[in-house]
Amino acid sequence: MKIPSATTAAVITLAAIAVAAVTVSIAGPAGPAGSHAPQDGSISHGRYLVTITGCHDCHTPGHAQNGGHAPPANWLTGSAVGFQGPWGVSYPANLRLTVQSMTEAQWLVYARAERRPPMPWFSLREMSDQDLIDIYRYIRSLGPAGVPAPAPVVPGGKVSTPYIDFVPHN
Numbered sequence: 001m002k003i004p005s006a007t008t009a010a011v012i013t014l015a016a017i018a019v020a021a022v023t024v025s026i027a028g029p030a031g032p033a034g035s036h037a038p039q040d041g042s043i044s045h046g047r048y049l050v051t052i053t054g055c056h057d058c059h060t061p062g063h064a065q066n067g068g069h070a071p072p073a074n075w076l077t078g079s080a081v082g083f084q085g086p087w088g089v090s091y092p093a094n095l096r097l098t099v100q101s102m103t104e105a106q107w108l109v110y111a112r113a114e115r116r117p118p119m120p121w122f123s124l125r126e127m128s129d130q131d132l133i134d135i136y137r138y139i140r141s142l143g144p145a146g147v148p149a150p151a152p153v154v155p156g157g158k159v160s161t162p163y164i165d166f167v168p169h170n
């Protein structure tokens with residue numbers, strides 16, 4: 001039997017290290033069957049959608065006023081500052097509480113329902129099922145926080161919170 005030269009042995013060793021490295025990178029630090037791996041892409045895409053479609057503008061207190069920055073603890077917890085118009089006064093809901101009580105199937109129906117202005121419910125109506133589910137999974141991943149937003153006020157009703165006048169003026 002031929003005894004390998006020092007060079008051949010080094011090449012074999014390097015090849016073995018390379019194979020080991022590839023094996024580790026395929027398996028990943030959590031192993032091939034990470035418990036919540038299948039939803040990770042869905043949650044991160046939901047986060048992306050929520051960020052670019054402006055949900056924080058109304059549903060996260062302070063977000064729009066601070067150039068898109070608000071503490072994560074406040075993300076999507078709703079607002080007690082209302083929007084007043086011909087519809088009365090509406091309050092951006094606490095979405096972190098909303099999603100706790102419903103399944104994905106229920107969310108698909110609920111998210112597409114007509115809402116009072118200025119909620120862009122018609123944009124949610126046009127979203128694909130998968131995009132809406134990704135948003136749902138992302139919001140659920142934040143966990144429950146905050147308190148429910150005040151109930152809407154009917155036109156002409158008494159308003160006991162601050163509100164934004166949402167009608168055209170001249």
Ligand code: HEC
Nearest residue numbers: 053054055057058090091092093098111115116118119152
């Ligand atoms: C311009 C402000 C505004 C923006 C932007 C906005 N919302 Fe809303 N949203 C509201 C208001 C106000 C309500 C309450 C409507 C009502 O009383 O009928 C609401 C209600 C909702 C509800 C109903 C929740 C419940 O528990 O009743 C959902 C779901 C929702 N919004 C999701 C979203 C998502 C997702 C986005 C981002 C794509 C978004 N909203 C962007 C203002 C906004």
